[in-house]
Amino acid sequence: MSETTMTRTHQTATEPQLWDDETLDWLEAEAIYILREVAAQFQRPALLFSGGKDSVCLLRLAEKAFRPARFPFPLVHIDTGHNYPEVIAFRDARAEELGERLIVRSVEDSIRRGTVRLAHPLESRNRHQSVTLLEAIEEFGFDCLIGGARRDEEKARAKERVFSLRDEFGQWDPKAQRPELWNLYNGHTRPGWHVRAFPISNWTELDVWRYIARERLALPSIYFAHERPCVRRGRLLAPVTPLTPPKEGEVVEPVWVRFRTVGDMTCTAPVESRATTVEAIIRETAETMISERGATRLDDQTHEASMEQRKREGYF
Amino acid sequence: MSDVLRFMTCGSVDDGKSTLIGRLLYDTRAVLVDTLEGVRHASERRGLSRIDLSLLTDGLIAEREQGITIDVAYRYFSTGRRNFIIADAPGHEQYTRNMVTAASTAELAVLMVDVRQGLTTQTRRHALLCELMGIPHLVIAVNKMDLVGYDPEPFAAVQAAFETFAAQAQLRADRRYLPISALEGEMVVERGERMPWYQGPTLLEVLESVPSAHTGKAESFRFPVQWVCRPQAADDPTLHDYRGYAGMVTSGSVAVGDAVTVLPAGLTTTVQAIELGGQPLTAARAGQSVMLRLQDDLDVSRGDMIVRSDEPMPAVTRALVADLAWLANGPLDPRRVYGLRQTTREVKAKIEAIAYRWDVATMRRADVDTLTANDIGRVRVKLSAPIVAERYEEDRALGAFILFDPATGDTVAGGVIREWA
Incomplete structure (x- = not known):
């Protein structure tokens, strides 16, 4: 398989296999089935691709679902303008x-355009993505958006x-979801409504990493351990960037870190790590005792149910 | 190697389903530190002296406000032996449609019964829905044993009552009875020491050992066509005539060279190639998503079914006898035309007759003119075009369908095929 320049080496040492093919095959077949249902049931679907690890998996699944044809949908990214440049370069x-x-x-x-108004210039743009996304839906007439969300990420x-x-x-x-029986996914909607389809709903964070290892998928470099200037805020590490300068009195120190999600710079925190390969990340993830969003999303900490509130407003 | 078992928890409201799942996750070390921290804080804010494990699954704001489960929460954990997908279904009658959602993909159901309450109407309804959805394994978890001093008598009484009901309802699922305390963790993951009189397996031991049945009993090759792949790339003349049929094998297997029949038309040809992601395979089996290429250039589209010519043929029919779980808030209207989706095929459907409704309280067949929310009933369905069908008990993939309202697109019923004309 072809790889981009941003690939990190996958270890080839003869260590025990870090994944179970039976489980990954099952998850893969289900995801391919869901992608094909989207292709068959919608007129104008699109796949949300951020350059993040979950959407990288979606692209491989789409290759398996649709090759030798082109994908029956375009890729769409809603750029906050605050993404890490490595991730944007990787995306392209x-x-x-x-x-x-x-x-x-x-x-x-x-x-x-004035459709998004910031409270202050450095405010996190994470929740404003939903406005831009809805504008894109209207512009292109998308009737289904495929996303890489997983049920193990968060309660909502x-x-x-x-x-x-x-x-x-x-x-x-959330109080009036349609029944969804068997794998008979129902894509019929009212005019003006749309569907968000989640092919890797049943994958866990570990499954994603195992799939990346098995399929030898390339990822943006910031997923792998590197030294980066950070400050410590409570349990979280905050990266120091032009957009996220240290606050008064905070001590900037170089820390070996990697990112577990690659969202907006203002709200994505790295975790301390020395894992420089996918295999090392799998081992670390299997042992880790902090769930993904909790460890890395600075904006999920504020309210017990903040994700549900953002989703109600149209957030992915 | 390990496989995946999908199971659900169900039963009356307040029988402790969410607490049980919280307990399973907690005792199998599947709860992460920060999640537990959040639940600890939330418990404290509610003035509780101990961690409320049910908060691990009740995620919606309204659920936390009301202390009930509204919709299915999916949770994931694995032991060395197996990966589990748990669907935690709501107990309230009002949310029965969400329970049916969970049941449709479950291979095992843990039916919770409060040992002090015994069987309720909702317990019976859920057991019937599990039966309707063809769940092969039923675990009756008699919960809150801590509140009756771990006494074997009330446990035995629940078991006897359920067996009487099961005989009445002619339940086919295999049944196991477990005395548990989800709150204290007795007989869930750990045996505990308070019920030495119970010699059977713990809940986790049952979950790890029941055979999983992704494919059910069906053995013949069935391949509903999902999507037709016609690349027609201008820059690649080799793809000009490429025609691939994408789909998931729902049962059986097929190999390159096998003679196949395309239904409902009945056209025959052979399998020229099997591919995944443009890479060739020699065979495909149940559960795999693949692309099939056929020797002859036939008219095949989404909703058609490819089967092996040397195996038993499924039925091709325009009239069904089916059991329906009516899920919409509004009643079934026999004058209306509904959309029917079965495998990848969509046709129009009219409910010609309602034979009876199951009265869950009396376990009798009731004469009715319509079905309303949460009713289960037997109906006769007329279709606008033929479908390729099997009985649900023989084949969960070909025997299942949904009805949707063509005006709103909403799913109004789940159905299982019992017979055809």
Whole structure:
């Protein structure tokens, strides 16, 4: 398989296999089935590709689902303008390598249009992505968006259907979800509504890493351990970047870290790690005792149910 | 090697389903430090003196406010032996449609019974829905044993009552009875020391040892076509005539060279190639998503079914006898035309007759003119075009369908095929 320049080496040492093929095959077959249901049931679907590890898996699954044809949907990224440059470079390289169409719409443009208003210039743009996303949905007439969300990430996501309805405002109504029986995913909607489809709903964080190892998928370099200036805030590490300068009195120190998710710079925290290969990350993840969003999302800490609230508002 | 077992928890409200799952996750070390920290804080805010393990699964704001489960929460854990997907289903009658959602993909159901309450109407309803959905293994978890002093008498009484009900309802699922205390963790993952009179397995031991049945009993090759792959890339003339049929093998297996029949048309040809992601395979078996290429250029599209010509043929029919779980808030309207989706095929459907409704309280067949929310009933269905069908008890993939409202797109019922005309 072809790889981009950002690939880190996969260890070839003769250590015990870190994944179980039977489980990964089962998850892969289910995800391919869901992707094909989207292709068959919708007129204008799109796949959300951020360059993050979950959407990297989605691209490999789409190759398995649709090759030798082109993907029956474009890739879409909602860029906050606050993403790590390595991730953006990776995103573009990967789309190019696959020969698939990539549509980028930016929160910056929504700010210019006045549809997004920031409380202050360095405010996290994470929750404003939903505005730009809905604008893109309207612009292109998308009737289904494929996302890499997993049920093990968070409590509200644990309840979400594989085909999840959104009304004209992009809102999710968790108290009135449709029944979803067997694998008979129902893509019929009211006019103006759309569906968010989650092919890797049943994958855990470990499954994702194991799949990346098995399929030898390339990832942005910031997923692997590197030295980076950080400050410590409570249990979390905050990376020091031009957008996230240290606060008064905070001590900046170089720390060996890796990112477990690669979102907006203002709200994504790295974890301390020396894991420089996928295999080392799998071992570390298997032992880790902090769930992914808790360790890395600075904005999920504020409220017991903050993800549900963002999802209701149209967040992915 | 390890496999995946999908199971659900169900039963009346307040019988302790969410606590049981919290206990399973906690005792198998599947709860992460920060999650537990969050639950500890939430428990403290509610003025509780101990960690409320049910908060591990009740994730929606309304659920926490009301202390009940509204929708299915999916949780994941693995032991050395198996990977588990748990669907924690709500107990309230109002949310029965969410319970049916969970049941449709479960291979085992843990039916919770409060030892002090015994069987309730909702316990019976859930048992019937498990039966309707063809769940092969039923574990009756008699919970809150701590509140009756771990006394074997009330446990035996629940067991006897359920067996009487099971005979009445003609339940086919195999049944196991376990006395547990989800709150104290007795007989869930650990045996504990308070019920030496119970010699059977713990809940986790049952979960780890029941045979999983992804494919059910069906053995013949069945391949509903999901999507037709026609690349027609201008820059690659070798792809000009490429035509691949994408789908998941629901049962059986197929190899390159096998003679196949495309239903409902009945056209025959042979398998020229089997591919995944553009890479050739020599064979495909149940559970695999693949692409099939056929020797002859036939008219095959989504909703058609490819089967092996040397195996028993499924039925091709436009009239069904089926059991329905009615899930919509509004009643079934026999004058209306509904959409019916079975495998990858969609046709129009009319409910010609309602034979009876199961009265869950009396376990009798009731004469009715319609079905309303949460009813289970037997109906006769007329279809606008033929479907390729099997009986649900023989084949969970070909025997299942949903009805949807063509006006809103909403799923209004789940159905299982019993017979055809």
